[in-house]
Amino acid sequence: MKELAITIVKKFLIFIEKQKAKQEFKHKQISSIEFQLKNDYLKEVRPYSSINFYQSYPPLRIRGARPTLSRFQIYDLEKHLKSDINILDIGGNTGFFSLFVSSKVNSIDVLEIEEPFARIGKKLARYEKIENVQFINKDFKKFNPSKKYDLIFSFAVHGHTKMKFKDYIEKVFSLLSKDGKVLIESHPIMFTANENLLKEELERLDFVKIISSGKLDDDGRLRTFFYITRK
Ligand SMILES: C[S@@+](CC[C@H](N)C(=O)[O-])C[C@H]1O[C@@H](n2cnc3c(N)ncnc32)[C@H](O)[C@@H]1O
Structure with missing residues (x-):
């Protein structure tokens, strides 16, 4: 009912x-x-x-619940981008964030479990004539590429995969290039109760090094984010 x-x-x-x-x-x-x-x-x-x-x-003033430009600035992302790097965006949704970032890097693979989201992203990419963003409609758990990535976005997605946090981070790290980094953001589904929980979870993993961190509340929910790499 x-x-x-x-x-x-x-x-x-x-x-x-x-x-x-x-x-x-x-x-x-x-x-x-x-x-x-x-x-x-x-x-x-x-x-x-x-x-x-x-x-x-x-670029086209398309509105969304989370503002791409302010996220880009608060993450201080520009500092971490180079024209020759390859990015993976896990659970990239419609890929509007990655399409916005695409002109600053070599390539971005947007991995998205929901086909309609990936389809919308592809349509915008075609309209914008963006050729270096690929949409992959797959579950992260079943994603096993041979390619390695220099930077991985993991924004508000790890809880949705239902993987154990350690297994999730291990799998993400297995997709990184030698000096690759991950930008991981907390999300309410897992970390509502305590804003420090993502930090505590990361600190518990002895193979993770935290490079830097920050906070944002662009949609009225406080989130934390971390640039991390392998120890
Ligand atoms: C809360 S949204 C976050 C979207 C985007 N990462 C962002 O922060 O702007 C979570 C996204 O992850 C996707 N997702 C959930 N589980 C997934 C999985 N196992 N593999 C790939 N994508 C997944 C959802 O379809 C959704 O687009």
Whole structure:
């Protein structure tokens, strides 16, 4: 009964959001590509998402629950990017964050378990003529590439994989190049109770070295992030 009520409310909210997007497009408040992507997105609202995109895409002023530009700046990401590095973005969602970063690096593989998200990202990449971002529709647990990555984004995703934290970090590290780094961000699903919990979990692992850390609350939830590498 409760599930039915939630489904009905969600369908109603999606209907309202579709009407809103239609009006915004009609009044030229949003572009044709944002309108198309929004419609694609609303066709299948996923478990991890609300009716809004999770990430914004600043070059086209596409709005999202989490602002890509401020995340990019708060992570101090520019400092860690080089034109010859290869990045993996685990649980990259629609990839708007990675598409934004793409011009500053050699390549980015966006790994995303939900096919509709990957499809939306591919569509935006085609529209933006971005050729160095590849969307891989796969579960991280089943992802075993031969390629190694210089930088891995693990933003608000480790809890969703349902892997033990140690196993998750071990697997992430196995995908790193020799001096590779991981940028890992906490998320409420695992670390609501205590903002220091991710730090404590990382410190418990004797093969992890914390390079630097920070905090952000771009969507009203306090999160911590860490640049880590192998000890
Ligand atoms: C909370 S969202 C975070 C999105 C993005 N990392 C960010 O922070 O902007 C979690 C994302 O991870 C994806 N995801 C969940 N489990 C996954 C798995 N096992 N393998 C790959 N992606 C997964 C979800 O579909 C969703 O897009």
